[in-house]
Amino acid sequence: MNYINWIREKVGHEKIMLNFVSGCLRDKQGKLLLQKRADKNLWGFPGGAIELGESFEEALIREYLEETGLYVKVTSLIGIYSKYEDSYPNGDKAQPISFFFELEYVSGELAAGDEETVELRYFKEDEVPQLVNKQHEDFLADLKQFHGQVLIR
Template structure:
């Protein structure tokens, strides 16, 4: 597996648009509230997750990214969906088409975060989500309409 794949790629292409693959998940507590992460790059709420390293599977990336971003040890439970039609513009001027695979997980440890904030939210008290793609996953989850592909 190649480490720092995006950094290496960005050194070659700069801010040019690229296609990236992401994995993350929706983690629900016993009240069916979902865990959201306040991201430092956008200073806004979204689902925890991140980019796959070259040669890494989506389930392994999901587990690794949730541990890195939330301090939680999780396991993949089921496929939530695949989203392929979203272009993300980052604050640093990077542009990427985000191909995202989200997986539902179970928690095996208490939260200890390196992010700005982590909090569980109910369906009727969701904060503004930083991008449409994450909102689509959240909507499919709460509507029990998964797995899906778009």
């Protein structure tokens, strides 16, 4: 079931709370994997909505595989992000509550695997392009100062 489509059938474009997971995967040189998103044509950390019945970990593993072609392992929670607003090109509004994790590569070949992904690329931390929204900007800021203690915004 696609939870967002199901709930949108009931509330239309009204602002709702949605739960998301995103993750940071680094290559062997320490560069960050980012996804150029089709909906806004901007970069962000791969991830997506948690479906009913999924855990954070299950959702993130599924989303990463769908969007990047990679199997990943969740290693650490970096932060929880809740006081944000976002809107989408179709008029939907949301307060996204996101859980941002550090990831480890398990297997697979990097490939844009769905219609949500325009491009995938690794970036040095100081060369990250404009990110899709304030929440993803905060993911990056917190990632730079992450030392094992969960950050809450």
